[in-house]
Amino acid sequence: MNSLSSLTGREILDSRGRPTVECRCVLSGGAWALASVPSGASTGSAEARELRDGDPQRYLGLGCRTAAAHLSGEIHQAFAGRSFADQRQFDRDLIELDGTADKSRLGANALLAASLAFARAVALDRGVPLYDHFAGLLGDIPRQLPRLTINLFSGGKHAGGQVPIQDVLIVPSSAASTDVALSQAFAVYQAAARLTLEKYGMRALTADEGGLAPPFPDAESMLSDAVAAIRAAGLQPGTDVALAVDVAATHFYDGRHYHWGSQRLDSGEMVQLLAGWLDRFPVVSIEDGLAENDWSAWPELCRCLAPRALVLGDDLLCTNPARIRRAIESRSATALLLKVNQIGTLSEAADALRLASGAGWRVTVSARSGETEDNWLADLAVGWSADQIKVGSITQSERLAKYNRLLAIESDTHLPLVAWPAAPAENSGFAP
Numbered sequence: 001m002n003s004l005s006s007l008t009g010r011e012i013l014d015s016r017g018r019p020t021v022e023c024r025c026v027l028s029g030g031a032w033a034l035a036s037v038p039s040g041a042s043t044g045s046a047e048a049r050e051l052r053d054g055d056p057q058r059y060l061g062l063g064c065r066t067a068a069a070h071l072s073g074e075i076h077q078a079f080a081g082r083s084f085a086d087q088r089q090f091d092r093d094l095i096e097l098d099g100t101a102d103k104s105r106l107g108a109n110a111l112l113a114a115s116l117a118f119a120r121a122v123a124l125d126r127g128v129p130l131y132d133h134f135a136g137l138l139g140d141i142p143r144q145l146p147r148l149t150i151n152l153f154s155g156g157k158h159a160g161g162q163v164p165i166q167d168v169l170i171v172p173s174s175a176a177s178t179d180v181a182l183s184q185a186f187a188v189y190q191a192a193a194r195l196t197l198e199k200y201g202m203r204a205l206t207a208d209e210g211g212l213a214p215p216f217p218d219a220e221s222m223l224s225d226a227v228a229a230i231r232a233a234g235l236q237p238g239t240d241v242a243l244a245v246d247v248a249a250t251h252f253y254d255g256r257h258y259h260w261g262s263q264r265l266d267s268g269e270m271v272q273l274l275a276g277w278l279d280r281f282p283v284v285s286i287e288d289g290l291a292e293n294d295w296s297a298w299p300e301l302c303r304c305l306a307p308r309a310l311v312l313g314d315d316l317l318c319t320n321p322a323r324i325r326r327a328i329e330s331r332s333a334t335a336l337l338l339k340v341n342q343i344g345t346l347s348e349a350a351d352a353l354r355l356a357s358g359a360g361w362r363v364t365v366s367a368r369s370g371e372t373e374d375n376w377l378a379d380l381a382v383g384w385s386a387d388q389i390k391v392g393s394i395t396q397s398e399r400l401a402k403y404n405r406l407l408a409i410e411s412d413t414h415l416p417l418v419a420w421p422a423a424p425a426e427n428s429g430f431a432p
């Protein structure tokens, strides 16, 4: 392979107007590529650490000039002129150069930008599509296209906390293609916007990922309004379009109780509440139904929900192999939410994916609430044959960049769209 000629970092802005990092990687043969990294707001405590400048006079301390300077400086100096056997060696050397367990010295944002830009430059150098190159990192080929899970309604940390839970997503569960899934999502979103206007007197207020965020009186209203929107779009709830929920429970847990409106629920009550949703609503996936460190209650959550819905771990797992291993051993989840920037390099994210799939889990490749117009996530989801992809709503260009890339990959490859694990209507107690 060509040697690496240069790495350059740059501070750019994400979809919230906050700084993030872009890296340019140039190989000696002339191939070069850019890649930029996303950033979360409802973060897990076990995530790799982004490096922020901390200058309160500039972007509230969120500047990324130091991380970008590490790319152009120390990382460039250590890597320029060298050849790498593969992505794993490149990532291993990045991790060693940083030298910290949480990537806080050089910054997980700098490291991931380098990891991605290198992968993209090598793919260009090889003359293969990025999704093929990503598949090659796993010694595999792309086998399927991911099923879409699309934010419809938002609350929690992405919408000013008007309800405790973070997102209600729609899952076009029987659509035969990405193309059809997107057109159904559009129809439901438009119906939900009309409903929001009629019921709450507003339609324009959207949350960080483009979900509608009216002042719902409670979380159950988000679910019943979502069902109403699916019906109003002329689709069958649970058969054509099912629901997924990101409870993001870490963010309303105080270490003993879940703050649920005026109530204080213990872990068992939280589990019962979520199990009840499966009877009343066509919910096929529940993410972070409990807090990230409420480990002792997760097996019970899994026992109660898993026969009927995916038990998806985001903050719980943080794309971290050690946490995933613990969750597999304790039977705490059945699906991994994979966010590459939670762990900081492509190779470590690949390890997380291997562990989860090896345990028979499903995998959702996910964007962050702060995104850029970069579309590598779509290639990653296809290359790694993810079961689901979670990009946000079907508004806002930082989200559409990924959907549009999925459409392009679909028309180029004709890969099949992965089936939902079982027909949602049969799975859920909900009667359409």
Ligand code: PGA
Residues within 6 Å of the ligand: 039, 040, 041, 042, 043, 044, 166, 246, 248, 314, 366, 367, 368, 369, 370
């Ligand atoms: P984040 O949220 O990107 O703000 O962390 C997304 C999620 O919780 O899935």
Ligand code: ZN
Residues within 6 Å of the ligand: 246, 248, 287, 288, 314, 315
């Ligand atoms: Zn989440």
